[in-house]
Amino acid sequence: MSTEGILQNIARYVDLTSWEQQALSALLSTRTLEKRDFLEHPGHVCHHQTYVVQGALRSYLIADDGSEHTVQFAIEDWWISDFNSYIAQEPATLHVEAIETTQVLQLHFNDAEQLCRDYPRFERYFRLVAQKAFAFAQKRMLTNLSMDAETRFIRFNELYPSIVQRVPQYALASYLGMSAEFLSKVRKRTLRS
Amino acid sequence: MSTEGILQNIARYVDLTSWEQQALSALLSTRTLEKRDFLEHPGHVCHHQTYVVQGALRSYLIADDGSEHTVQFAIEDWWISDFNSYIAQEPATLHVEAIETTQVLQLHFNDAEQLCRDYPRFERYFRLVAQKAFAFAQKRMLTNLSMDAETRFIRFNELYPSIVQRVPQYALASYLGMSAEFLSKVRKRTLRS
DNA sequence: TAGTTTTCTTGAACCAGTTCATTTTTTGCC
DNA sequence: GGCAAAAAATGAACTGGTTCAAGAAAACTA
Structure with a gap:
């Protein structure tokens, strides 16, 4: 199981002993998703925090009028979940869906909390x-x-060019708070000049 | 010094020993602000997390075009700061200003981090x-x-009626993402019906 | 590689919310 | 209580962005 990535990520914040690293690794479960597979669904409690090893996910709300609103994208080395559902252990409101074939590591809420109790470094x-x-x-x-x-798109494109490449434009538009049609026009404008 | 409030707040999350309570109390400093006094300024590192004992504060950005955008309100029992500046210990971009006469408790970044190191319950x-x-x-x-x-205002008014009462409307408008003029119209519409 | 589905583009009509200018109301203060 | 300053209201003109509808281009699938 490929836990090097996640351990490196954690090492940027705290120094885990190899015992602590093992404790974590033992609790992580691997999962592979195909494009359009769902990790979480509205109405179901989100039991896991999910770390992306390879691939891309997105969490989003479908509003009453049917419109989609992206809360988060997650590519390699990012965590994702319906975070409110996860911490409160209440039914989710968001979808978490694979944008492409994606490999993840999942940590169960109970296990994460136990880790925090047992090892202060995880709490930290x-x-x-x-x-x-x-x-x-x-x-x-x-x-x-x-x-x-327009400025929002330009900024995002500077900060996260790799996400702009990999993610459908309608999803990016709904993250940036504009319609897909308008993003299309904005892109044309800015990428021309 | 009135630390009962903050200790109760913490008690909703973790059980502190009386020793831990004392350790915290010893590190808190009281401060009283008059309306329009500033707690933080753009360009200066935000060294403290601030807990409101009594009163109301707001943090906001002044954009390049001079427009104000409210990030947060804080009334009794809430924490406030330029949080990004606080955790990264980088220069702030926000103002934190008293909306009315306000009494606060402040915890220095270094002291907070030390508390977390010394006592896992603070970390938690x-x-x-x-x-x-x-x-x-x-x-x-x-x-x-x-x-x-309009829906944003209605919801906010249901969730935080006390903030709507106490806060200038132009500040609330800039929190909710609309112009002060439009909020005025929305209020008229919704409070009439 | 043709056919199907999904995504992206384009343009025209429209509208939710802004801007600006002015007046009214409220608040603070000596 | 009277005056000044700040905040809120109001209306008219405007605009950044949406919506809708239709076509073009990519991306899958068999």
Whole structure:
């Protein structure tokens, strides 16, 4: 099982002993998804946090009017879930779906909590990750509040060119808070000049 | 010094020993702000996390065109800061300003980190708080992506009526992602019916 | 490699929300 | 209580972005 990636990721935040590394590895389960397979569904409690080894996933809401709104993309080395469902262990509202063939590692909520209890370093790791995620979410909010659609696309394209390449445009549009048609026009405009 | 509130808040997440409670209390500093006083300024590193004992604060960005965008409100029993600046210890981009006379408790970044190292329960507390904050931020993002201005106001008014009462309307508008003028019209419409 | 499905593009009509300018109301303060 | 400053309301003109409908291009599938 390929846990090197995830262990390296964690090593950027905390130094795990090899015993701790083993404890984690023992709890991770591998899973492979084909494009359009779902990892989570609205109405079902999200029991796992999912780490992407290879591939790309996206979480999104389908609103009452049928429109889709992307909450998150996850490519290699990112965690994804319906996070609210995961931490509260309440029914999910989001879909988590594979954008391409994807290999993931999953950690069950109960196991993650147990790890945190048993080993302070895991508690620390998940604290630091959550804090970073929160800061990121606030930045995104601010970007959407303060910048127009074109600027939002240009920025995102600078920051995450690899996601722009790999993800369907309608999904990116719904992440950036504009219609797919408008993103198409914006791309034409900006990539021309 | 009035630390009962904050200790109760923490007790909702973890059980602190009285020794741990004392360790925290010793590190907290009280501060009183008048309306329009600033707690943080863009360009200065945000060294503290601030807990509101009594009063109301708001954090916001001033964009290049001079427009204000509210990131967060904090009333009694909430934490506030320029969170990105705080966790990365980088210069802030946000203002944190008192909306009314406000009494706060402040915890220095270094002290918070030390507490986390010394006492796993603090690490746990800050993990749980950060996770909840992240889930909240994702929900807010989704609300802004998927609902129109009027619905956003109605929802916010249902969830946080006390904030709607206490906060200037232009600040609320900039939090909800609409112009102050439009919020004024929306209010008229919805409060009439 | 033809046929099917999915995604992307394009243009025209439209509208939710903005902007600007002005007036009214509320708040604070000596 | 009276004056100044800040906040809220109001209306008219405008615009950034949406919606709808239709066609073109990619991407799968057999």
